[in-house]
Amino acid sequence: MTALAPAGRGRARDPGLLGRAPGTALLRLALLAAIIAALGWLWIRSLGRALVTADTSTQSSRIRGRALPLARYGLRGAVAMRFWIYQRREPESLIFWGLTAVIMVAVSISSILGPVKHPALLLMSAVFAPPSSGFSTPTRSA
Amino acid sequence: MALAGRRGLRSYLSGQDIALGVIAIPLLTAISFGLAAVAGRPGYGFLGMAVDLAALGAALAMSKIFTVVLSYPMDKRAGSPMRQASQGYGSYGLGGVLGTVACVAVAAIPVIVALLLTNSDPSVVRLPVLVPCAAAASAAEDRLPELCQVAARSKL
Numbered sequence: 001m002t003a004l005a006p007a008g009r010g011r012a013r014d015p016g017l018l019g020r021a022p023g024t025a026l027l028r029l030a031l032l033a034a035i036i037a038a039l040g041w042l043w044i045r046s047l048g049r050a051l052v053t054a055d056t057s058t059q060s061s062r063i064r065g066r067a068l069p070l071a072r073y074g075l076r077g078a079v080a081m082r083f084w085i086y087q088r089r090e091p092e093s094l095i096f097w098g099l100t101a102v103i104m105v106a107v108s109i110s111s112i113l114g115p116v117k118h119p120a121l122l123l124m125s126a127v128f129a130p131p132s133s134g135f136s137t138p139t140r141s142a
Numbered sequence: 143m144a145l146a147g148r149r150g151l152r153s154y155l156s157g158q159d160i161a162l163g164v165i166a167i168p169l170l171t172a173i174s175f176g177l178a179a180v181a182g183r184p185g186y187g188f189l190g191m192a193v194d195l196a197a198l199g200a201a202l203a204m205s206k207i208f209t210v211v212l213s214y215p216m217d218k219r220a221g222s223p224m225r226q227a228s229q230g231y232g233s234y235g236l237g238g239v240l241g242t243v244a245c246v247a248v249a250a251i252p253v254i255v256a257l258l259l260t261n262s263d264p265s266v267v268r269l270p271v272l273v274p275c276a277a278a279a280s281a282a283e284d285r286l287p288e289l290c291q292v293a294a295r296s297k298l
Contacts, residue, residue: 075150079157087165092225097169104173112181119186122177123257126193127250128243129170130201 039098046091104129155206159284162202170194188269189257192276193250199280200249204242206287212238249283 070077087093104125105112111121174190214231227235253276260268 075153076157076160079154080160083158083161084164087161097165100166100169101173104170104177108177108181112177119183119189122174122181122183122186122190123193123254125177126170126174126190127197127247127254129173130166130194130197130246 042094042098043091046094049089049091100129151210155209155287159202159206163198166198167195170198185265185269188265188273192257192272193253195273195276195280196253196283197246197250199283200246200286201242203249203283203286204245205238207290208238208241210287212241253279 070081073080087097107125107128108121111118171187171191171194174194175184175187178184178187178190212234214234215228216225216231217228218225253272256272256275260272
């Protein structure tokens with residue numbers, strides 16, 4: 001009985017994750033739910049804009065009656081300005097930029113939450129985020 | 143948009159780099175500093191920024207190479223606002239992303255080695271040197287497509 005007592009006491013006292021820190025667990029759940037809700041809202045908003053709004057962007061310069069701001073710098077400036085507009089407008093681009101942030105957080109999450117704050121994981125997130133973004137897709141400029 | 147010759151293509155790709163860099167540099171820097179702050183090591187934000195810059199330069203360079211070498215058609219299909227690779231080209235996109243990830247991981251090694259070798263140096267000296275050096279490395283990596291072109295045309 002004495003040999004089993006410590007284990008028994010240990011089992012009886014182990015309240016599980018929720019029992020140990022219900023406030024922290026609920027806070028994490030709430031944070032996760034808020035992130036999911038925010039991403040869902042962004043997704044719905046992007047879809048709504050892409051599917052419902054009339055696409056007049058290809059004629060925007062003509063409608064405004066002036067050239068693109070960087071057009072005086074030649075093809076490079078015109079492409080930069082046009083591509084900037086695409087990045088703001090296309091849901092695909094917004095998703096890729098969001099994905100970049102998610103990948104950085106996901107790669108370094110154990111460094112943030114874990115007991116060992118190893119810098120390598122933070123650096124790994126910096127390595128893997130840029131190539132995972134949308135601009136690594138070759139057809140962006142094809 | 144019609145591109146007349148090599149110069150036009152170069153200007154086109156550079157224009158894209160400018161637009162992407164304007165978005166990516168502040169975004170990646172902010173995330174790196176945010177993650178470092180949450181992890182309780184704010185100083186790592188500078189290290190993350192240095193690696194960000196190097197990885198960004200390499201990613202942009204590789205995307206240029208893949209754009210020329212591995213370009214493929216895309217189209218918009220009914221029911222989705224996202225463009226998708228045309229039929230028969232599905233593996234091209236995945237190959238481009240995986241190839242870019244692999245090449246960037248290799249290209250970022252010098253910066254990571256520099257971070258490790260200067261680990262014992264004081265941050266006041268280390269960080270102001272590392273971040274500009276990483277930016278310079280990023281700019282140099284942007285010349286990678288031209289170096290590849292020169293290498294491909296060279297006769298051994």
